[in-house]
Amino acid sequence: SQELEQSPQSLIVQEGKNLTINCTSSKTLYGLYWYKQKYGEGLIFLMMLQKGGEEKSHEKITAKLDEKKQQSSLHITASQPSHAGIYLCGADMEYGNKLVFGAGTILRVKS
Amino acid sequence: DVKVTQSSRYLVKRTGEKVFLECVQDMDHENMFWYRQDPGLGLRLIYFSYDVKMKEKGDIPEGYSVSREKKERFSLILESASTNQTSMYLCASSLFDLAGGPGEQFFGPGTRLTVL
Numbered sequence: 357s358q359e360l361e362q363s364p365q366s367l368i369v370q371e372g373k374n375l376t377i378n379c380t381s382s383k384t385l386y387g388l389y390w391y392k393q394k395y396g397e398g399l400i401f402l403m404m405l406q407k408g409g410e411e412k413s414h415e416k417i418t419a420k421l422d423e424k425k426q427q428s429s430l431h432i433t434a435s436q437p438s439h440a441g442i443y444l445c446g447a448d449m450e451y452g453n454k455l456v457f458g459a460g461t462i463l464r465v466k467s
Numbered sequence: 468d469v470k471v472t473q474s475s476r477y478l479v480k481r482t483g484e485k486v487f488l489e490c491v492q493d494m495d496h497e498n499m500f501w502y503r504q505d506p507g508l509g510l511r512l513i514y515f516s517y518d519v520k521m522k523e524k525g526d527i528p529e530g531y532s533v534s535r536e537k538k539e540r541f542s543l544i545l546e547s548a549s550t551n552q553t554s555m556y557l558c559a560s561s562l563f564d565l566a567g568g569p570g571e572q573f574f575g576p577g578t579r580l581t582v583l
Binding site: 458 | 471498502507508509510511512515517523525555557559561564569571572573574575576577579
């Protein structure tokens with residue numbers, strides 16, 4: 357969706373390197389959901405952020421929502437081949453039950 | 468664990484055929500969603516339902532219809548399949564959120580539909 361911009365579109369990193377994926381909106385994000393998708397499969401929920409300045413971590417993945425609640429970042433530390441896949445952000449922009457999704461970031465990790 | 472299942476992983480149909488995609492969830496979720504996913508476009512919402520027999524159009528409902536006769540089952544129907552409906556179709560479900568938000572959505576494995 358153009359309402360939610362994800363960058364970069366794709367990323368190739370060497371195993372062990374850190375990386376960051378961004379999700380940006382011109383509107384307030386009332387909830388921001390990060391999902392991971394392996395090629396040809398469904399989406400797996402990673403984390404959800406709601407409050408400005410909030411940060412959550414799970415294993416080597418950290419997600420943050422900025423104070424203005426218009427941008428979120430997903431940071432992976434010491435990437436591994438198991439991190440490869442498509443990362444999507446989905447946002448509650450107060451359209452009721454709907455989530456608006458970004459176009460996704462394809463991550464490849466080279467061994 | 469929440470489980471969302473879809474009737475087929477891969478489907479090949481011919482132009483003009485009527486196509487049914489089935490989705491079943493086992494966690495008593497009120498909300499169910501159908502998306503299509505295309506490269507570079509992300510997920511786009513086709514239809515969603517917040518209760519049995521209730522449905523609402525999403526962003527791209529043209530050429531599709533839905534049916535929700537039972538709480539656990541949400542069907543997507545392509546009345547007359549066309550080649551531009553070749554895509555990955557994803558079903559999702561979520562609990563009703565008192566605050567009115569979408570809540571965490573749980574996704575099925577997807578159905579890759581090819582229309583020839």
